[in-house]
Amino acid sequence: MLSDHLKTALPSTDELPCSDDIPVDNEDQNFLPNVLLFLLASIWANRMDWYFGVDMAVYHTTGVNPRVPVVPNAFLSLGVERKKGGKSRKSYAVWEENEVVPMMTLEIVSHTPGGEYDEKLDMYAKLGVLYYVIYNPEYWQREQHQPFEVYKHVECNYKLQIGEPYWMPEVGLGIGRYQGIIGGIQQELLSWYDAQGKRYLTTEEIAQ
8 A cells, every 4th residue: 555655756647648659450459348348337337336448548556667557458447436536537547546456457469469468467467457358369379379368366476267258256247259240240249248157238239
């Protein structure tokens, strides 16, 4: 826990960039996390104690410099305000969120390797992220990994988990892949699941 003195020495999110200004190199890196976000907004419409960020800088004090963020494709934090002080966040600074670190981060691997299986894995472990999800539908063979992997932080290290959809009891949700249609286009998508492994339907599916 940071002392009040150290907290006052840290920059506020008003002073910090909202991202790292590195553009994503395929549309799914923004599209798929937003599908999860809008679905979660429907599932947890009556809950105000969570935040799901997409391509947003997460500032923390476990790295070499608190001004250098990690920017997951998506992350989920529990026990924080949906709207911080009634306003939209520009970025997520752990020291402004009562030291609440994201409970889950999601990285989508693209044709440019981004250290998802080493540098980011180590960084999220040091930060204390409980679940780290790596989605790699196209380049998994190149990386010698599976297309969908969930790692859980156990005894200071990440351990690869088994099963899909994978149930995260601390989150109260499962996550996995499915073949679906959104906006008239069929493709593999990510979704949330309940404890019985049943997929939560999108508003588009419910309307049909």
